[in-house]
Amino acid sequence: MSKPITLQQIPLEELVIAPGSACQGCGPALAARLVFKVLGPNTIRHSVPCCPDNVTRTPGSGGEFEAGGDHVTGTWRALKALGREDINVVGFYGDGGTYDIGFQSISGAAERNENVFIICKDNEAYMNTGGQRSGATPLYAMTTTTPIGPYGRGKPTPKKNLPMIFAAHYVPYVATASIAFPTDLIAKVQYAKGVKGFKIMIINTPCPTGWRFDPSKTIEVGRLAVQTGFWPLYEIVDGQKFKLNYKPKELKPVSEYLKGQGRYRHLTEAETADLQKRTTDHWEKLLKMDERGEVLF
Amino acid sequence: MPFEVMVGNKACAHGVRLSRVQVASAYPVTPQTTITEYLSEFVASGQLKCEFVNVEGELSTQAVVKAASRAGARTFVCTSGPGQLYMHHPMHGTSSGRLPVVMATVHRGNKSMQPDHTDLMSQMWTGWIQWYCENNQEVLDSVIMAYRTAEDMRVRLPIALGYDGYILSYTAETVEIPEQEDVDEFLPPYKAVPSILPEDYGAGGGRGRGGMPGMGGARDPQAGWRMHHEAVVNAKPVITEINELYGKKFGRKYGNGLVDEYRTEGAEAVIVAMGTIASTARATIDKMRSDGKPVGLVKLKTFVPFPREEFQRIAKNVHAIGMIDRNCCLGQGGAGYSEIRNSLYEMEDRPKILGFYAGLAGAEVRVADIEKMADKTLKVAKGEKVESLVEWPRLGVAEGEE
Numbered sequence: 001m002s003k004p005i006t007l008q009q010i011p012l013e014e015l016v017i018a019p020g021s022a023c024q025g026c027g028p029a030l031a032a033r034l035v036f037k038v039l040g041p042n043t044i045r046h047s048v049p050c051c052p053d054n055v056t057r058t059p060g061s062g063g064e065f066e067a068g069g070d071h072v073t074g075t076w077r078a079l080k081a082l083g084r085e086d087i088n089v090v091g092f093y094g095d096g097g098t099y100d101i102g103f104q105s106i107s108g109a110a111e112r113n114e115n116v117f118i119i120c121k122d123n124e125a126y127m128n129t130g131g132q133r134s135g136a137t138p139l140y141a142m143t144t145t146t147p148i149g150p151y152g153r154g155k156p157t158p159k160k161n162l163p164m165i166f167a168a169h170y171v172p173y174v175a176t177a178s179i180a181f182p183t184d185l186i187a188k189v190q191y192a193k194g195v196k197g198f199k200i201m202i203i204n205t206p207c208p209t210g211w212r213f214d215p216s217k218t219i220e221v222g223r224l225a226v227q228t229g230f231w232p233l234y235e236i237v238d239g240q241k242f243k244l245n246y247k248p249k250e251l252k253p254v255s256e257y258l259k260g261q262g263r264y265r266h267l268t269e270a271e272t273a274d275l276q277k278r279t280t281d282h283w284e285k286l287l288k289m290d291e292r293g294e295v296l297f
Numbered sequence: 298m299p300f301e302v303m304v305g306n307k308a309c310a311h312g313v314r315l316s317r318v319q320v321a322s323a324y325p326v327t328p329q330t331t332i333t334e335y336l337s338e339f340v341a342s343g344q345l346k347c348e349f350v351n352v353e354g355e356l357s358t359q360a361v362v363k364a365a366s367r368a369g370a371r372t373f374v375c376t377s378g379p380g381q382l383y384m385h386h387p388m389h390g391t392s393s394g395r396l397p398v399v400m401a402t403v404h405r406g407n408k409s410m411q412p413d414h415t416d417l418m419s420q421m422w423t424g425w426i427q428w429y430c431e432n433n434q435e436v437l438d439s440v441i442m443a444y445r446t447a448e449d450m451r452v453r454l455p456i457a458l459g460y461d462g463y464i465l466s467y468t469a470e471t472v473e474i475p476e477q478e479d480v481d482e483f484l485p486p487y488k489a490v491p492s493i494l495p496e497d498y499g500a501g502g503g504r505g506r507g508g509m510p511g512m513g514g515a516r517d518p519q520a521g522w523r524m525h526h527e528a529v530v531n532a533k534p535v536i537t538e539i540n541e542l543y544g545k546k547f548g549r550k551y552g553n554g555l556v557d558e559y560r561t562e563g564a565e566a567v568i569v570a571m572g573t574i575a576s577t578a579r580a581t582i583d584k585m586r587s588d589g590k591p592v593g594l595v596k597l598k599t600f601v602p603f604p605r606e607e608f609q610r611i612a613k614n615v616h617a618i619g620m621i622d623r624n625c626c627l628g629q630g631g632a633g634y635s636e637i638r639n640s641l642y643e644m645e646d647r648p649k650i651l652g653f654y655a656g657l658a659g660a661e662v663r664v665a666d667i668e669k670m671a672d673k674t675l676k677v678a679k680g681e682k683v684e685s686l687v688e689w690p691r692l693g694v695a696e697g698e699e
Contacts, residue, residue, distance in 0.1 A: 042495050044368070059498040061367060061394075064387050067360035070352070074320065074364025074372075075493075077348035081319040081370045087495060105360070108353035 001235055001243050002175070002191035005183050011037045018055040025215025027205030027222060028121035029053040030179045032092065035119055035203075038189040043088040044079075046071040048102060050094030051128045053121070060090075068097045069105030072116035080115075088117065088193060095122045095136035098202070099160050103135075110169040110198045117192055117199040123207035124159070131210040135160045138230075139278070140271050141263045143210070148266040158278070163202055163236070167295055170239035172197035177233060178204045180222030184233055184245050191235075204231040212262025224257040229283040236295055244290035254279050299474050305465030308433040308472045309401050310335035312440025313373045314345045315480040316399075319487075320365035321373040322350040322358040327410060328462035329377040329403040355380035359387040359400075366396040369489035371444065374398060377462055378405030381416040385423065391455050392424035393525065397447030397487070398455040399440060400425075403462045404572070411659020412462040414571065414624040418600075418632050420457065424525050426532055427601040429571040430460040431551075433470040438549055441480055446539045448487050452532045461573045461623075463659070475547055483546050529602050536599055552596065555604035558611070560586055561593030566617040566678035568671045569595045569633060574621055574655065574662050581667040592671045597633060605640035612641050617649045619674030621667070623656040630687065649677045652687040666692045 015036035022029040032054040036043070045060040048068045063071040068091050076089045093102060098120035106118055125143045126132040133143040133155050140154040148154060166174045173195050177185040185203065192199040206222045208215040225231040226246055233245040254276045258264040267275075289296050303311070309332050313321065323333045339345035348370075350361050355376050362372035376384060381402055391398050406413035417427060428443070430436045436458070443456040460466070491497070517523075533555060540554030551557050557575075560582050561567055570578040575596040582594045595611060595618075597604070612618065622631030629635065634652030641647045653670045656662045669690060677683055 044493060044495065046364070059493045059495055061364075061493070063364070064356075064360055064390055067356060067387060070357045070360030070387075071364045073350060073352070073357075074322075074361040074366075075368045077320045077350055077361070078365035078368035078370035078372075081346075081348050081365075082368070084494065104353060105357050108357055112350070112352075 001237060001241070002187040005187045005190070007183060010182060010186055013037055013040070015039070015041065015057045016054045017057050020052040020054045022051065022053045023209045023215070025208040025218040026051070026053055027179050027207055027218050028094070028123055030218070031121045031203045031205045032056065034179065034182055034185055035092070035189055038186055039088050039090060039193065042086065043090055044075055045090045045092055046075065048093050048097040049128060050097055051123070065097060066101045067105050068093045068102035068118070069107070069109035072118070073109050073112070073114045076114050076116050085115070089115065091116065091118045093118065093120055094128065095120060095124060095134050096126050098122070099135040099162055107169065110166055110171045110200070113171060113197045115196050115198070117201070120162075120200070120202045121205045122202050123205050123210060125207075125210050127207050127210045136162070139275065140267060142266060143263070153271070154263070154266065163234070166200050167236045167239045168297060169198070171200065172238055173199040173235070174239070175201045175235040176204070176231065177201055178222050178226050178231060180219045181226060181233060181246065188235060210263070213260050217260060221257070221260060224252065224260070228252045228254045228257040229279045230254055230257050232283065232286055234286060234290075240294055242289045242293060242295045244286055247290070251280075251283060298476055300471055301474060302469045303433065303472050304331070304467050304469050305433045305436050305460055306331040306403065306467070307335050308437040309375070309440060310339060311472075311474055312437040314339050315475060315477060316441055316444045316484060317371065317481075318345070318347050318373040319370035320348045320350065320362060322352055322361040323375050324352060324355045324358055324380060326355070326377045326380040326405075328405055328412070328466040329375050329380070329401070331466070332375045332401065332403070355384040356387060359384035359391060362398050363387055363391040363394065363396055366391070366398050367394060367489060368493050369487070371487040372398050373400070375401040375403065377403045378407065378416045382407070382419060385420065388420060388423045388425065393521065395453040395528070396455060397444070397453055399443045399447055400455065400457045401440070402457050402459040403466045404459050405462045406658050409658040412464060413657045413659065414459060415657075417457055417459045418624040418626065421601060421632065424454070424529060425601065426454055426456040426529065426536075426599070428456065428458040428598055429600060430458055430465070430598075431573060431575045431596060433465055433472045434549065435551060436460050436465065437472055437474070438543065438547065438551070441475070441484060442539055442543050444487075445484050446532070446536055449535050449539070450490070451535050452528065453490070454528055454532060459572065464573045479546060483543070533599075533602050533604065551598055553607070555599040556607045557596040557598060559594040559596065561595065561611065561614070563591055564593035564615055565591040566619065566671070566674040567593045567595050567611060567615050568619040568621060568667065568674055569597050569637065570621045571597045571600070571623060571633065574623060574667070577662055577664055578621070578667050581664045581671060584664065585668060585671060590675060592675055600633070603636045603640065608637055608640045609644060612644060612648050615648050615678065617651060617674045617678035619651040619653060619670055621653045621655050621670060625654055625657060634687065649686065651677060654689045655692060660692050662692055666690060
């Protein structure tokens with residue numbers, strides 16, 4: 001499990017050298033900045049089609065959207081054959097490249113326990129192509145392909161539970177994180193960097209453009225996602241040991257998280273109540289797992 | 298050098314072993330499957346030191362070797378029919394990255410489990426060099442030649458070598474296995490250009506997309522295509538050169554590496570065949586020559602880049618060329634037929650070109666079948682009018698039965 005750090009312990013080195021063509025208040029760009037500070041320059045980082053959120057001082061290459069797990073596998077196996085196991089092999093992908101089109105290849109890499117680190121900057125829709133729904137889009141959220149109308153109430157199905165899906169691959173490390181909790185995020189990257197085998201971290205990265213909120217509120221929205229239990233922070237070792245990293249005495253109501261976002265503006269009271277119930281139920285399960293220190297499938 | 302009676306897939310695996318491949322990836326698909334088993338045995342027994350990645354599908358195999366080749370490992374991948382079609386997307390990435398991956402395509406057609414060349418032919422425009430092999434010895438030799446050719450800095454392109462499923466993959470023939478030290482002398486170690494390793498990476502940063510040979514830029518968006526196209530075309534003399542070098546070292550070569558002419562001297566007509574059909578055609582030519590018929594054979598080994606100059610030279614001496622296509626580009630016709638006609642268009646005095654579809658979906662092609670095709674080609678060479686220059690001959694039907 002990760003060891004908590006303080007803000008003062010965040011590395012000063014910047015590996016991100018240009019913000020790319022990110023939107024104002026881009027959550028994923030901040031995720032990249034934090035993550036690569038820890039990974040350092042001895043890293044090969046691969047990309048698949050996603051928002052051009054940053055430019056990092058690390059070699060790597062862009063690759064086929066559907067093959068994120070393979071790009072890192074091939075690189076890792078070649079480095080192993082060449083005796084260069086010291087290099088971090090990282091896939092820094094969006095939710096499409098991780099939850100959906102890239103899922104098969106990443107599942108394969110996880111099952112083979114390749115020594116790679118997949119980092120998903122999850123902004124809960126295909127934002128690079130203009131905000132279409134993805135497997136990471138939450139229930140009822142409006143996207144450009146789940147619009148609101150007499151026959152449309154946003155996305156009709158819940159978000160995939162991807163961290164648990166990867167926990168069920170029994171890989172060495174699975175973690176959720178948030179850009180609004182940088183010390184937790186960095187501690188987890190530091191831990192993962194030292195683990196041999198397959199690691200995956202899914203970072204909640206609010207997207208002002210797609211979620212329809214003011215770009216100055218990115219951190220606030222990200223913080224509320226965690227404080228309401230909508231995006232809990234936890235980590236799982238070997239698909240078994242479980243730890244909830246953020247446990248307030250009481251969760252804030254999800255309505256606080258939802259109300260600031262245009263993608264939820266259409267919600268009825270019943271729909272909000274439904275989301276509240278699902279969030280509370282999920283949270284209670286996580287508390288139980290945290291108490292026992294292990295995953296209950 | 299030791300001889301062994303072995304099936305084509307084992308010959309292929311021996312070629313991979315002798316080439317000291319460092320990363321291989323495959324997904325089992327009939328009739329390629331046993332390559333993966335032979336390779337696994339070589340790895341398990343310590344005869345081959347290789348990361349053999351058994352992934353969850355063919356698309357992944359191609360993407361894995363692509364990334365491994367980029368990082369500096371010699372790589373191998375193999376497939377058949379549907380698997381070939383499934384990996385189409387990353388094949389473009391491999392060739393656009395100018396990565397010298399070698400792939401064995403054990404032919405299985407797109408309309409049945411049986412062999413024809415439609416699997417690899419459907420990848421004609423992916424920017425890979427394409428070879429078609431005739432027998433198990435050629436499979437083994439071609440794997441070794443393919444690495445030397447693909448990794449040559451004048452080429453730096455992936456090579457696909459096709460051989461007919463079942464007819465070679467599961468059929469045993471005598472194969473001579475070269476000595477490891479000879480192969481080591483012939484095949485120097487592979488180095489990725491440019492290196493992707495962090496310490497070699499430009500201090501100025503950047504995302505790592507730049508620096509690959511053959512990639513275009515904002516100033517000339519077409520440059521990537523132009524350079525890639527030129528690289529494929531310019532590979533011809535290198536293929537010929539390495540085929541010669543291999544011949545000197547190992548005592549076997551395959552024509553000039555592009556085409557292999559058989560008894561074309563004094564021929565009034567030639568037939569053209571690819572893969573195992575070329576073997577049957579040799580026997581046919583022998584029979585017809587002993588009957589006094591002036592017919593020769595051109596075995597077409599390198600299909601991409603197409604050996605235009607060779608056909609222009611051959612065409613000067615014959616009055617008709619009959620292409621036997623074990624493929625059909627639907628709506629367009631036989632790929633070899635189209636390419637030969639295309640190659641000869643500029644000639645003032647060009648021979649007649651005939652097209653025959655044979656061996657599709659594993660249809661058996663016998664000596665008698667080829668004799669009929671060659672006879673027709675010879676008739677046309679002698680100036681006789683025929684109903685159609687392109688036909689789907691009825692195969693396996695004896696003379697008089699039709």
